[in-house]
Amino acid sequence: MKTILWATTLAVASVATMPIHAESNLSDLNTRLAAATQVVHEIEATPDGGVPDYIVSKATCIAVIPSVKKAAFIVGGSYGQGVVTCRTPKGWSAPVFIRLAGGSVGFQIGGQATDLVLVAVNDKGFQDLLQSKFKLGADAAAAAGPVGRNASAATDLKLNAELLTYSRSKGLFAGIDLNGAVVSQNTDDTNVFYGGTAKPFADILHGAVIVPTGAKAFVRTVAKYFHSVK
Structure with a gap:
């Protein structure tokens, strides 16, 4: 038992001490945006997969975190950098940059880099993403999202949740339990992307x-895939 607790402590510490404040340049951020674009395209272009239409129509914000890396082999300490856009009366917004870190066994996502997608499905989910930092499952109600374009709202899960969470690994797309993961604003990268000028999220x-x-x-x-469904 002591060995397991010590391993858990080391995994959480390894995530906490990763270089999350390392400065990115504009080229890095454009590369991250390109990777996020590819993730959305590949997920939604899957004929029998993707986010259900009734969730697409409710989505208020989309966060994409490409290639989440694991910081430990047994205990699921993981870390990723991503981008968020939100639905506005004029269309989808310009993006902001975020970080995601997790240090619990429940955040075990396999041995390879995994893409994550968070879908806010109501205004509370939107407001969560305006916070400087929040924990999924504690500060924000989160649930593994259902998959399949025509999945029925009657069988859903989860529209009591504020954020629906998904993973994509080796071409497979599925809901994932990210409770315990922490999402925080990456103001440094956001400011770099907007020319060094601080702009509120x-x-x-x-x-x-x-x-x-x-x-x-x-x-x-x-905007192409998360449109209003008629």
Whole structure:
């Protein structure tokens, strides 16, 4: 038992001490946006997979975290950098950058890098993403999201949740339990992306900031797949 607890402590510490404040340059951020664009395209282009239509129509924000890395072999300490866009009256917003870190056994996602997607399905989920930091399952109700374009709302899970969570690994797309993972704003990268000028996350995600050229492909891809379903 002491060995397991010690391993858990080391895994959490390894995530906590990873270089999360390492400065990214604009090229890094454009690469991250390109990877997030590809994740959305590949998930939603899957004929029998993807996010169900009734969730697509409810989505208020989409967070994409490409290639989450594991920090430990047995205990699931993991870390990733991602981007978020939110639905506004004028369309999907310019993006902001976030970090995700987890240090619990429940966040075990396999031996390879895994793409994660978080879908906010109501205004509370939107407000969660405006916080500087929150824990899934504690500060924000989260649930593994259902999969399948035509999945029935009658059998759903989870619309009591604020955020639905998904993973994609080796081409397979499925809901995942991310309770215990911590999502935090990456203000340094967001400021770099917007030319070194500090812009509040709320302003960007409410649509007050024009989508930069480097983010247009990502925002267009999200808008293509997360449209209003009639």
